[in-house]
Structures are given as structure tokens and as C-alpha cells.
Amino acid sequence: MFAPLQNDTFLRACLRQATDYTPVWLMRQAGRYLPEYRASRAKAGSFMGLATSPDYATEVTLQPLERYPLDAAILFSDILTVPDAMGLGLSFALGEGPRFATPVRDEAAVAKLEVPDMEKLRYVFDAVTSIRKALNGRVPLIGFSGSPWTLACYMVEGAGSDDYRLVKTMLYQRPDLMHKMLAINADAVAAYLNAQIEAGAQAVMIFDSWGGVLADAAFQTFSLAYTQRVLSQLKRSHEGVVIPRLVFTKGGGLWLEQMAGLDCEVLGLDWTVNLGQARARVGDRMALQGNLDPNVLFANPAQIEQEVAKVLESFGTPHADTRSSGPTHIFNLGHGISQHTPPESVEVLVRAVHAYSRRMRTGTPH
């Protein structure tokens, strides 16, 4: 059905197999920093107009690949499609973040929640298939979802928050309701990611964007356990090909030892984490992804190259033995790219990752 894959560097690195260079892609790489994205969005009328149209989603997903030699594509969508399909009424006001018309704040609202009919998310699966076809085997396609806890944050708060007061009030005051919501979210996310895999996603990533706002102990109980509940339900392979699973907890650096126990192949890290220390703490059973501060892209080219080298060096040299598996690194930002990023900076970044990491493998980085 799909063309054979030409660049498997990202998938190999996910599975801790040797690669000629460190693969790179960027969170939110199809986004507002690209003028062609802004033009597409203007045509579509809104963010959700782009996300709900397989044609537009395909168009914008491929835009950064036309500019830069990135090693993976990621589905253009939003982390909140699942609660939208649960009937919470997602919208994006201009210049603001996402908003739910009917947030979930009491026992009655939680009682009404259920795993949505995946047919309501058909537009996402259609987009996955359309993008995979359009990629024509160039690079692999990553599917994704928000984590159960991150979805719960938005479902309870109804929008972004700076203190997470409402969702944490429910967590501390009514842990029974929170557990019920998280179990439903986990099962919904698992069904959603499995359907993306069936539609053509070659790897899947869980964004635990708000795991880092939790207290120690609460993170393990209310975020990590439900991320694991998703992972345990995911398809390990599709049509005979292994599907790597990536987990990214923003602000989760303190809990790496516990995240190392997750049933997944890759841990994403934000820029507060030292990659060398993370490698020592996680051990060799997972690949690491990350973690340049997106604000480095506002510096000049020589400075960007220097910061790229620092991130690559902090991870250290991956093993060069093509016959065995070992620690591997996937280069990324530590968070989504800023809408204000100069597109030329991304070109500098991608080329620097490829060139420097090739030289590291031959022992001549400088």
C-alpha cells in the first residue's frame, strides 16, 4: 500500500541500532514560523480547519520537509482531539490557546465520560494515511497524542492554566474521580494511537506536556501510571514492522529512573536535563530524544552550531558497531519550536546536527 522507506535513520535510532549520523526532527516543525504554513492556515481559516482536513494536514506536514533534510515527519494535529471527540467542544480563539466549551469539573461530568467512538476521529486517521502516501517513503511518519494526565489538565481547566488549580483540586480532593477520568483517557488514547498505527503511523509519541507540574508521588500515581496503561495496550508492530513508542514528559527530568521502567523505546527530554547524566540514569535500554532550548534558534549561525555541538557532545558518541544495539540519540528541541523562529536558523540546525554527528562517529568532530 505504501512506498518503501528510503531514510530509516530515525526508526533505527529509536530501536537503538547504529546510524551514520544522529537523526533530527523538531517538535511542532510544521508550524507558524513557516510563511507557507501561515498561508495555508489563512486559506483554511483556522487551526482546526487545517487539522480536520486531510488535504490541508498533508500539505502543512510536508512543508518543513521541502525546506530541510529532516529525518522524520510528524502528523499535523492537536493533542486535544481525543477530548474533543468525547464531546467537550474544542475551539481555538485567535491569539489564544485551546478552550473547551464544557469542561469536566464534577462527579456528574466525569460519569458521562467514555472512550469516544473512533469514527469521530476518522479525519485524523485519514490525514495519517494521506500524509504517509504523500511522503512516498521519504522519511517515517510519527503519530501522537496527549498523555492521559495532560488531557485531564485541559478537560478540567477548560483551557491553559498557570497554576492547575482546578485539576489539582480534583486530584487532591477527589482522587477517585481523577483516577476514573485518567483510566478512560488512557483507554481512549490507546485506541486512538492504535488506529493511527493502522492508518500508517510508523512510530507513536505520547506528549505528557503537563506531567512536570505535578508533585513528586502525584506524578507517579496520576501521570506515569496512566502513560504506562496506554503503552501496555499499544500494538508493538504493524504488518511485520516494529512501531517505536516515544514518551516526552516536559519537566520530568527528576523522575528519569522511574520513566526508565516504561514499556517504550524512546524518552524525550527537555533542555533542563544533561543528556550524559540522563544516559547514565536511564541505562542502555532506551534511546533518548532532545533537547536543545528552542531559544537557541534566535542566536546567529555560529552560535547555533556551537550549541548543537554541545548537545551532541553531552550525549556522547553513540556506538559505531552496526552489528549490536546500544545507546542512541535522536536530536530534537526540548519543546516545540517558537513561532518567532527565523526559518534560516532551522536550516543551520539540521545541517549542523547531521555534519557534526557524522564527524563524531569518525572521531573527528572538530
Place this chain on the structure above:
Amino acid sequence: MFAPLQNDTFLRACLRQATDYTPVWLMRQAGRYLPEYRASRAKAGSFMGLATSPDYATEVTLQPLERYPLDAAILFSDILTVPDAMGLGLSFALGEGPRFATPVRDEAAVAKLEVPDMEKLRYVFDAVTSIRKALNGRVPLIGFSGSPWTLACYMVEGAGSDDYRLVKTMLYQRPDLMHKMLAINADAVAAYLNAQIEAGAQAVMIFDSWGGVLADAAFQTFSLAYTQRVLSQLKRSHEGVVIPRLVFTKGGGLWLEQMAGLDCEVLGLDWTVNLGQARARVGDRMALQGNLDPNVLFANPAQIEQEVAKVLESFGTPHADTRSSGPTHIFNLGHGISQHTPPESVEVLVRAVHAYSRRMRTGTPH
């Protein structure tokens, strides 16, 4: 000049001396969650109206002590008084955060910066003396300032930020300007805290509220080094009494080993950190302060008591030997108290800390 201190539990714990119970105070304990504070603010007309009047600052600093048996008072002021004295024009719009009229964004603006004449901050030192007198020896008074990096964030951004793009652009693109600004900030903060000590502050705390937004390596270079530059200039004692120094980096949990090298007595921790692990990582040469999630105060009394016990137990039993020094814990929140907190919850919290920690010391916590 001042009345003798009646309750030295907080100061003893800062210096790792045995106490009968774990002392407790709360960041932002004089604040909007108290109806009497809101009444004072209405009379004063604005936040800065309160902070610049020694009488009002005294009135609101003492308000939480009238309600709760807290073990310390903290100067009512703002972390941004120092850059205001540098001429940046601080204001607080209603319902918004602080704002500077003339942010520092280029070489010319940095060139104009200098350590301000401390006379411009006389209103703060007068407030310290007035509060210390009004306390009449009841509990010790903590003075404070923002850290050099945290001040720089506001000075460059001009207001709060969710991505710190402007200040990080300067950091990555013009590290020379950033170092120059941070050196001036550090020297200004040191002079400011020393003047607070001379005016009557019995301990001083540096709030590195935004240290945690920095990348690994950048934190050490641009925040930690300048916090140390402040600490190295601070008076160790005043009129023969030791002045403990506290440092709190929100989101700094990954860097505890490096923070353990700071020349201070107490490290403040946010709620993401496990206190037992922190104690193992920091070693016995510092006291730890923290770290309940302020959102716990939205739960019911039994749940608040349970979460207080969890925090106390995670630190573990302090040594009970009154003859030697050892690891000690000062109870606090992991961040400032929310304006939406029910005042009754604070009563439950403070009483639970005192009662449970007394029982821990006698081996009968339950």
C-alpha cells in the same frame, strides 16, 4: 534596639540545630487569600502603595501571624524593587503581573545600568525596621530579593513571559551583555540584602523564581554563579548574631548537587522534589525548606493533614540530639500560596506541621 526573640525555632532549623518541632512559614503568607490583606490593599490603592509604605507593609506582614502560629515573618515587598530603583519604572496593572516601562534590551540600555543608590530603597529598609519592632520578638523576620537571573528576566522581557524569548535571545546571542547585567544585578542584590540585614532582617532569602527555565549548563553559568556572587558578599552576622541565607530555585531540582556547593545555609525546594532524595543528594551541610504543593490547600482538612504528613515523612525524622547539628527541615509550600486559598486551610496546615513533627520526634507519629 529590638526586643529579644521568643521563638527561635526557624533560625535554629536554618542552622541545623535541633528543634522540638518542624518550623513552618509560607511563601507569600501575607497576601490576597486573606480578607484583611485585601482590605489593606484597597485602602492603600495598589500593591506598590502597600509595599512603599512602611506602615502598610508592617500591617500586612503581621496579618498572617495574628491568625496562625507561624514560625517566621517575611518582609512584605516585591522581588522587583531593585530594578525599579535602577530606573526601569515598575508598575502593577490591575489583574496583571509586574511591568517595566523601560525594559533593557540592547547594548545601550545595558551600558546605562548601575548598582542603584540604596537610598532609593530606603522605604524597604524602613519597612524592615518597622516590622521588626512591631514583631516585638515574636518570631524572626526574613528579608529577601529576587536573584540576579530572575531580575534579568523581568528587566529584559519587561513583564512576565511564557517562553523567555527575549532574555534568552540576549543570553545566547550576546552573552557578554548578559554577564554584564548579571554582575550589576548581583552587586545590587548583595548591597540590598546587606542593608536589609542592617535594618533588622534576621535571615535573608534569594528567590531564583526563573532559574528553572534555563537549559542545563546555562543555569550554572547565568543563574547559579551569580547567586553565589551575591552570597559571597553577604554579611554573615549582624551585632553578633548569625544571619542565615536561604536560596530557592523554582524548578531547580535537577541541579541540587551543584546548589549544594552554594555558600548558604538553606535550600528551598519546589514540590517536584522528593525531600528524602534531596537530603541524600545535598548532604548534611544544608537545611532544606519546602515543599507542599500549594494546591493541597484546596482539599479538605483530613486530606491536608495527610499530605503534610507525607512531606514530613519524605524528609524523615530529624535528629533529636540537641547537642549536635544535623539535617533539618523547614516546612513551607513549594511556591507562593494561591490567592484562592481558603484561610481555614492554612490553620489546618500549620497546626498539622507542628503536631505531626512533634510526634515524629517522640517516635509516635500515628
